Amino acid sequence: xxxxxxxxxxxxxxxxxxxxxxxxxxxxxxxxxxxxxxxxxxxxxxxxxxxxxxxxxxxxxxxxxxxxxxxxxxxxxxxxxxxxxxxxxxxxxxxxxxxxxxxxxxxxxxxxxxxxxxxxxxxxxxxxxxxxxxxxxxxxxxxxxxxxxxxxxxxxxxxxxxxxxxxxxxxxxxxxxxxxxxxxxxxxxxxxxxxxxxxxxxxxxxxxxxxxxxxxxxxxxxxxxxxxxxxxxxxxxxxxxxxxxxxxxxxxxxxxxxxxxxxxxxxxxxxxxxxxxxxxxxxxxxxxxxxxxxxxxxxxxxxxxxxxxxxxxxxxxxxxxxxxxxxxxxxxxxxxxxxxxxxxxxxxxxxxxxxxxxxxxxxxxxxxxxxxxxxxxxxxxxxxxxxxxxxx
Ligand SMILES: *Cc1c(COP(=O)(O)O)cnc(C)c1O
Numbered sequence: 484x485x486x487x488x489x490x491x492x493x494x495x496x497x498x499x500x501x502x503x504x505x506x507x508x509x510x511x512x513x514x515x516x517x518x519x520x521x522x523x524x525x526x527x528x529x530x531x532x533x534x535x536x537x538x539x540x541x542x543x544x545x546x547x548x549x550x551x552x553x554x555x556x557x558x559x560x561x562x563x564x565x566x567x568x569x570x571x572x573x574x575x576x577x578x579x580x581x582x583x584x585x586x587x588x589x590x591x592x593x594x595x596x597x598x599x600x601x602x603x604x605x606x607x608x609x610x611x612x613x614x615x616x617x618x619x620x621x622x623x624x625x626x627x628x629x630x631x632x633x634x635x636x637x638x639x640x641x642x643x644x645x646x647x648x649x650x651x652x653x654x655x656x657x658x659x660x661x662x663x664x665x666x667x668x669x670x671x672x673x674x675x676x677x678x679x680x681x682x683x684x685x686x687x688x689x690x691x692x693x694x695x696x697x698x699x700x701x702x703x704x705x706x707x708x709x710x711x712x713x714x715x716x717x718x719x720x721x722x723x724x725x726x727x728x729x730x731x732x733x734x735x736x737x738x739x740x741x742x743x744x745x746x747x748x749x750x751x752x753x754x755x756x757x758x759x760x761x762x763x764x765x766x767x768x769x770x771x772x773x774x775x776x777x778x779x780x781x782x783x784x785x786x787x788x789x790x791x792x793x794x795x796x797x798x799x800x801x802x803x804x805x806x807x808x809x810x811x812x813x814x815x816x817x818x819x820x821x822x823x824x825x826x827x828x829x830x831x832x833x834x835x836x837x838x839x840x841x842x843x844x845x846x847x848x849x850x851x852x853x854x855x856x857x858x859x860x861x862x863x864x865x866x867x868x869x870x871x872x873x874x875x
Contacts, residue, residue, distance in 0.1 A: 621645045717842070
């Protein structure tokens with residue numbers, strides 16, 4: 484390996500995590516992607532176009548809402564909510580999708596592919612592909628297409644082709660494998676639009692770049708409203724993209740605590756071990772045979788046995804804290820935010836709320852918490868209805 488290649492590879496590492504562990508054919512495609520991303524992320528026209536679509540299509544900047552009722556009720560730290568739920572398509576995922584599709588266009592791609600678990604990334608991708616008139620194929624595990632039939636229809640309504648992957652367990656992991664195979668076969672005209680800060684380099688770096696808009700805005704907003712930085716920023720962690728976006732502009736502010744919240748049922752960061760999955764190294768939940776462990780969170784978007792390499796590094800270097808909340812705590816937080824603030828959060832986001840409900844009363848009135856409300860809960864209302872009915 485030449486020295487230049489070595490430096491290139493180091494770029495994709497966060498401490499011991501990250502990197503790129505893929506076959507040579509795929510590595511060539513990823514090298515090209517990294518090069519193009521590095522070029523366009525500094526390009527003024529590219530940045531202007533990205534900001535244009537965030538404003539006119541996504542509806543940014545979104546508010547940093549003071550949750551006064553919840554704050555008064557808990558009697559501790561002031562709670563602010565970063566309102567990613569108000570974005571078009573109802574979550575943070577669209578920020579990243581817009582960025583990557585603009586890059587795909589510049590790279591001359593005439594076809595977009597993506598993986599999806601619960602379907603939220605697939606819907607965001609299909610939405611952007613409709614806007615830009617680019618044909619799109621979404622890979623989804625067969626089991627997931629059955630559990631999320633309505634999201635399959637949404638994607639098809641938006642003009643996407645959904646491929647049900649009937650291999651392995653028919654879940655997210657299998658969909659990623661199929662999408663990567665497609666990319667290796669069709670890389671000349673195809674762009675793989677990755678949904679979170681996972682996968683081989685440059686995906687974790689690129690997706691963070693496009694999600695960092697969350698903390699770029701929230702930092703400006705909290706300084707305007709309070710004249711000081713928050714005590715802590717709290718976000719839920721699945722693959723880790725909304726959390727890394729919410730943390731990004733605070734990572735160098737040592738006074739700000741960064742807190743990632745995982746489901747107790749899929750605690751990659753709190754209980755995982757270093758291992759390579761999907762072509763990168765991260766803290767991962769493995770079964771007794773050393774294979775990625777199937778997980779079952781009530782929030783489909785948090786159901787992934789691995790996690791972004793930068794979170795793995797922030798965890799082992801003690802820069803960020805990672806905690807878990809249970810399904811029952813999440814369900815209670817889902818109802819609490821709905822009733823006290825008139826905001827129905829996504830079940831994923833309700834994990835972050837659940838931790839804020841515990842933390843706020845232990846802090847003083849001078850403290851400030853920013854909770855990243857990664858998405859709205861309309862998609863989860865039926866599921867919560869069924870869970871609550873079963874409890875009765
Ligand atoms: C997909 C999703 C998540 C989890 O993904 P991250 O990459 O960890 O952000 C969280 N919240 C919502 C609303 C989602 O749609």
